[in-house]
Amino acid sequence: MKVVTSGSRYIDIDAYAGCIAYSYLLNLKGINSKAVSTAKLNESIPKNLLELDIKLDDYIPTEEDEFIIIDVSDKKFFDSIVKENKIIKVIDHHTGFEEYWKRRLKEDSKIEFIGAVATIIFELYEKEKLQDKITKDIAYLMMSAILDNTLNFKAKVTTNRDIIAYKKLEQIAKTPKEFASKYFLNCQKIIEKDLKKSIENDTKIGITNKNLPNIFSQLTVWNKNKIFENKKIIYDTLNQFGNEWILNFICLEEEQSYMIASNNLILQNIQKLLNGKMQENYIECGEVWLRKEIIKKAEKVK
Numbered sequence: 001m002k003v004v005t006s007g008s009r010y011i012d013i014d015a016y017a018g019c020i021a022y023s024y025l026l027n028l029k030g031i032n033s034k035a036v037s038t039a040k041l042n043e044s045i046p047k048n049l050l051e052l053d054i055k056l057d058d059y060i061p062t063e064e065d066e067f068i069i070i071d072v073s074d075k076k077f078f079d080s081i082v083k084e085n086k087i088i089k090v091i092d093h094h095t096g097f098e099e100y101w102k103r104r105l106k107e108d109s110k111i112e113f114i115g116a117v118a119t120i121i122f123e124l125y126e127k128e129k130l131q132d133k134i135t136k137d138i139a140y141l142m143m144s145a146i147l148d149n150t151l152n153f154k155a156k157v158t159t160n161r162d163i164i165a166y167k168k169l170e171q172i173a174k175t176p177k178e179f180a181s182k183y184f185l186n187c188q189k190i191i192e193k194d195l196k197k198s199i200e201n202d203t204k205i206g207i208t209n210k211n212l213p214n215i216f217s218q219l220t221v222w223n224k225n226k227i228f229e230n231k232k233i234i235y236d237t238l239n240q241f242g243n244e245w246i247l248n249f250i251c252l253e254e255e256q257s258y259m260i261a262s263n264n265l266i267l268q269n270i271q272k273l274l275n276g277k278m279q280e281n282y283i284e285c286g287e288v289w290l291r292k293e294i295i296k297k298a299e300k301v302k
């Protein structure tokens with residue numbers, strides 16, 4: 001049995017869609033395979049996608065199992081079911097371990113720095129000339145993964161390959177134009193239902209850069225209004241972690257980030273870095289920033 005799996009702590013829609021779509025591809029080729037995960041599913045996988053007919057598989061481990069890892073290549077983060085010496089393939093788009101896997105797995109290591117792992121998997125269907133076998137449900141999953149991981153194509157990690165794969169999947173799924181806003185609004189519903197938990201789940205503690213506070217949180221929504229009206233929850237949630245924090249609040253409808261911080265000194269520093277428009281107690285950035293891009297930029301400042 002080939003077991004297609006991903007990360008350990010939580011997985012996002014890219015990992016979820018990637019495991020299911022790749023396992024489906026193997027089965028189409030006559031290779032017995034399962035998509036398996038023991039991780040928590042995060043806010044990027046809304047209820048309507050979990051309710052599709054195609055899902056993760058149940059799994060009972062056997063000695064013969066071999067593992068295919070999707071959307072992660074750092075061993076520390078592999079799903080607990082993975083047996084290190086039984087890994088036969090890695091498909092990922094994160095940097096850091098590409099040399100190691102290339103040496104160990106040769107052409108079975110497929111680590112490429114593009115917007116979404118779902119894009120790589122769509123291209124593998126094309127390579128096998130099996131793209132006509134992609135079902136609507138699988139197309140929905142892969143489209144959602146590309147939307148999420150590229151932030152609706154606004155993140156700087158987006159490549160032309162992601163855009164092309166999405167367009168082709170759009171034809172397969174025959175989705176209306178507003179598929180993207182609907183997807184993000186569905187994710188937003190989960191966030192609004194438990195804002196505190198959503199913020200906690202994406203708060204990074206231990207940033208070590210003199211231009212940034214130690215606590216750096218991130219939240220992505222389609223429309224900010226409801227959450228913006230109730231900023232108290234944001235302050236209360238992040239104040240639990242410490243008194244110096246910043247939140248990168250990405251609003252995709254407006255195609256920009258808002259920066260909210262525990263004090264104005266932090267906001268002034270971030271404004272020097274990103275050149276946004278300072279408002280009373282937040283910054284309007286005018287463009288979408290990802291936390292990892294902001295950290296990278298802060299590290300370049302002497």
Ligand SMILES: [Mn+2]
Pocket residue numbers: 014015071093115116117149
């Ligand atoms: Mn990904």
